[in-house]
Amino acid sequence: MAFVNLQNVAYKYPLTKTPILQNINLQVNEGEFVAIVGPNGAGKSTLCYALAGFVPHFFKGEISGSIEVAGIDSSKSTLDEWVPNVGLAFQNPFNQISGAKYTVxxxxxxxxxNNGVPREEIRPRVEEAMKLTDISNLADRSPYSLSGGQQQRVALTSILVMRPKLLVLDEPTSQMDPIGTREVFGVVRRMAEDGMTVVMVEHKMEWIAEFADRVIALKDGQILLEGSPSEVLTSDLLAENGFGISRYTSTAREAKKRGLWNKSTLPVTLDEAVVGFGN
Ligand SMILES: Nc1ncnc2c1ncn2[C@@H]1O[C@H](COP(=O)(O)OP(=O)(O)OP(=O)(O)O)[C@@H](O)[C@H]1O
Ligand SMILES: [Mg+2]
Structure with missing residues (x-):
């Protein structure tokens, strides 16, 4: 049985007329790293809220179908029961900061x-988590004095420290430079290797291709495509439906039209492009 199991999920916010999610069937295995891609307004964040139990417990609205994580059915549990299983890092890291604390x-x-973890356990766990995301040097800073990228690292760390079984990340590197982005993907990959299940909304196709196990392409609240990163990210359907595309994929697609790309599959990463153009 899949660790995350969404069956025919449809959802409408209280004030919207049309469904924001429709026919969502999604299974994710324990320790799998799944990336979600999609154009603006596709419903990516809403899907994250559904996984985190905020839809429907916090946002209300109309939901149908079933959402199960770790064998618990969302409609039959409270948000309190859901929270220990799932950690969500919000799209805007600013929303994650409690406002109650002076230092990172x-x-x-x-x-x-808040969870009543014994005092003597807290320090080592926080230090370990900060080391993992490479923010030990920010420990004494005010959360409000940080750059966007640093805030995203803090937001990720404050989720990781809770050791959720399912990690849901909504564009966790949007404000990061390439070095930060690579580090975050690396950390997330390592968490998955250690058994954490990861669902990550991202636009950075090259990193997804390198690190994720599987990709879900979401459009207008529905799953348009699902498969291996290479399969999904190089699909013509993505290009035709307003998804972001790796520059290496679009270059090779153009080159193919002119007979300059001879491999059967298109590249997503620079390495794949170099290999393909080199032959
Ligand atoms: N609280 C809300 N109430 C009503 N409608 C909402 C609410 N939040 C989002 N929506 C609508 O739901 C749709 C999907 O929004 P969502 O934020 O899930 O998309 P997204 O794929 O995350 O987009 P983005 O790439 O901009 O982050 C949009 O049309 C949005 O306007
Ligand atoms: Mg979003």
Whole structure:
């Protein structure tokens, strides 16, 4: 049985007329790293909320179908029962900051304190998590004094420190430079290797191709395509439906039309492009 199991999920926010999610069937295995891609307004964040239990428990609205994580059915549980299983890093890291704490260290410790984790366990866990995401040097800074990319690292760390079974990340590298982005993908990959299940909304196709196990392409609240990163990210359907495309894919697609790309599959990463053009 899949660790995450969405069956025929449809959802409408209280004030919207049309469904924002429709016919969503999604299974994710334990320890799998699944990336979600899609144009603006496709419903990616809404899907994250559904996985995190905020839809329907917090946002209300109309939901049908079933959402199960770790064998628990969302409609039959409260948000309190759901929270220990799933950690969500919001699209805007600013929304994640509690506003109650003066330092990054305290901010990251906040969730553990709320959960009544013993004092002597908190420090080592926070330090370990900060080391993982390489923010030990920010420990004494005010969460509000940070750059967007640093705030995203803090937001990710404050989720990781809780050790959720399902990690849901909504564009966690949107404000990061390439080095930060690579590090975050690396950390997330490692968490998945250690058994954490990961669902990550991202636009950075090259990194997805390198690190994710599977890709779901979402459009107008429905799953348009699903498969291996290479299969999905090089599909003509993505290009035709307003998805972001790796520059290497679009270049090779053009080259193919002119007879300059001879491989059967298109590249997503620079390495794949170099190999393909080299032959
Ligand atoms: N709280 C809300 N109430 C009503 N409609 C909403 C709400 N939040 C989002 N929507 C609508 O739901 C649709 C999907 O939004 P969502 O934020 O899930 O898309 P997204 O794929 O995450 O987009 P983006 O790439 O901009 O982050 C949009 O049309 C949006 O206007
Ligand atoms: Mg979004």
């Amino acid at each position: 260290f305290e901010e990251i410790a906040f969730g553990l304190e």
